[in-house]
Amino acid sequence: MKFHRIILWSLLLSLGTFISVSPAQQPPPATPGSIEVVQVIGLPCVKQNTKGNLKVENGSLTFASPKNICEVPAASIQDVVTGADSQRVIGGTVGTVSRLAPYGGGTALSLLRSKVDIITIQYRDPNGGLHGAIFTMPVGKAESVKEALLAQGAHTSIPSQAQSTSDSPLQSEAMEQTN
Amino acid sequence: MKTIKRATILCIFIARLSAVPALCEQPHPPASSPAAAIEVGMIQAGEISLPAEFQVALYENLVQELQKKGDFSQAYRDGDRNAAGASGLVVLHTKVTGFKQGSELKRDVTTVGGATSITIHCQFTDKEGRVLLERDITGKVKLIGDNLRATDDFAKKAATVAQETLSPDSSSSDPKKPGYKNAI
Numbered sequence: 001m002k003f004h005r006i007i008l009w010s011l012l013l014s015l016g017t018f019i020s021v022s023p024a025q026q027p028p029p030a031t032p033g034s035i036e037v038v039q040v041i042g043l044p045c046v047k048q049n050t051k052g053n054l055k056v057e058n059g060s061l062t063f064a065s066p067k068n069i070c071e072v073p074a075a076s077i078q079d080v081v082t083g084a085d086s087q088r089v090i091g092g093t094v095g096t097v098s099r100l101a102p103y104g105g106g107t108a109l110s111l112l113r114s115k116v117d118i119i120t121i122q123y124r125d126p127n128g129g130l131h132g133a134i135f136t137m138p139v140g141k142a143e144s145v146k147e148a149l150l151a152q153g154a155h156t157s158i159p160s161q162a163q164s165t166s167d168s169p170l171q172s173e174a175m176e177q178t179n
Numbered sequence: 180m181k182t183i184k185r186a187t188i189l190c191i192f193i194a195r196l197s198a199v200p201a202l203c204e205q206p207h208p209p210a211s212s213p214a215a216a217i218e219v220g221m222i223q224a225g226e227i228s229l230p231a232e233f234q235v236a237l238y239e240n241l242v243q244e245l246q247k248k249g250d251f252s253q254a255y256r257d258g259d260r261n262a263a264g265a266s267g268l269v270v271l272h273t274k275v276t277g278f279k280q281g282s283e284l285k286r287d288v289t290t291v292g293g294a295t296s297i298t299i300h301c302q303f304t305d306k307e308g309r310v311l312l313e314r315d316i317t318g319k320v321k322l323i324g325d326n327l328r329a330t331d332d333f334a335k336k337a338a339t340v341a342q343e344t345l346s347p348d349s350s351s352s353d354p355k356k357p358g359y360k361n362a363i
Binding site: 040041042079081083085113118120122124125127128129130131132133134 | 221230231232234235236238239240255256257258259260261284326327
């Protein structure tokens with residue numbers, strides 16, 4: 001019984017160490033107009049699952065991570081799509097290790113989930129090659145990023161909420177029927 | 180005694196002779212020629228309702244895996260103008276034929292349910308559009324990882340198929356590997 005308690009305490013302590021270390025990898029403080037996001041995949045200059053700040057200004061989408069800055073011209077963006085998902089509050093290696101916690105502790109930790117918005121873009125590079133990129137961000141931010149991109153010259157296959165409400169009632173009814 | 184010895188030697192000799200054609204018989208290579216470069220087309224969702232993030236993750240992972248494996252001199256993206264001048268170019272067309280979006284939470288809690296799987300029909304053609312190889316490849320995430328991890332699993336399997344059957348260094352193919360279904 002004591003042995004189990006020792007394991008539990010050591011696991012909790014190690015988790016605490018990991019969590020206290022993690023703020024060192026936080027992205028730089030967000031500048032006005034930028035949103036803290038995670039670049040899941042797609043941008044050539046940064047690794048997968050990199051945290052950073054996303055900004056839409058001067059006709060381009062800019063992702064700034066602690067190491068690199070990537071720019072995608074809004075005019076080259078062929079499609080912007082928003083979505084929603086949920087993710088584990090404790091993810092990554094720590095999340096994987098925490099699954100081994102005894103007495104169902106791992107399962108309990110996996111129940112702690114946060115909702116996120118997803119924004120997916122498809123764009124062409126100067127050679128015409130198609131790229132895709134996925135970003136996750138706090139809930140309620142994706143739609144504003146999408147609208148900003150559309151205003152700067154990006155295209156979309158699914159009109160944003162603001163656009164669809166400004167359309168005629170007949171069009172919106174038809175869209176609802178198809179959905 | 181001598182007769183028995185001679186008969187035994189003769190039998191062994193005949194057995195060896197009959198085995199020679201079997202030894203010489205190599206596994207039949209796929210209907211393809213070694214390719215120097217590959218162009219990856221965008222994943223076509225077809226009639227399947229596939230979220231945009233899955234479509235993009237499939238495509239990006241596939242391009243990255245093909246570049247990482249390094250068996251092709253170049254892995255071009257969809258629409259890349261440089262691909263037009265590449266010799267021995269193989270074009271990969273993909274179409275989603277099955278998609279089941281599971282749940283990471285369900286996987287965590289039950290450890291048996293909530294799997295995500297994506298089945299994609301992959302068609303490798305040459306520049307002229309002649310089909311070199313067709314396969315159905317399935318990407319799955321059964322226990323650990325988020326749903327998008329299934330796209331990574333698919334990309335790894337698809338890159339292995341391309342490497343083993345179409346790249347210049349390909350020596351053999353193993354269609355019986357898990358996750359593959361030879362459609363030819």
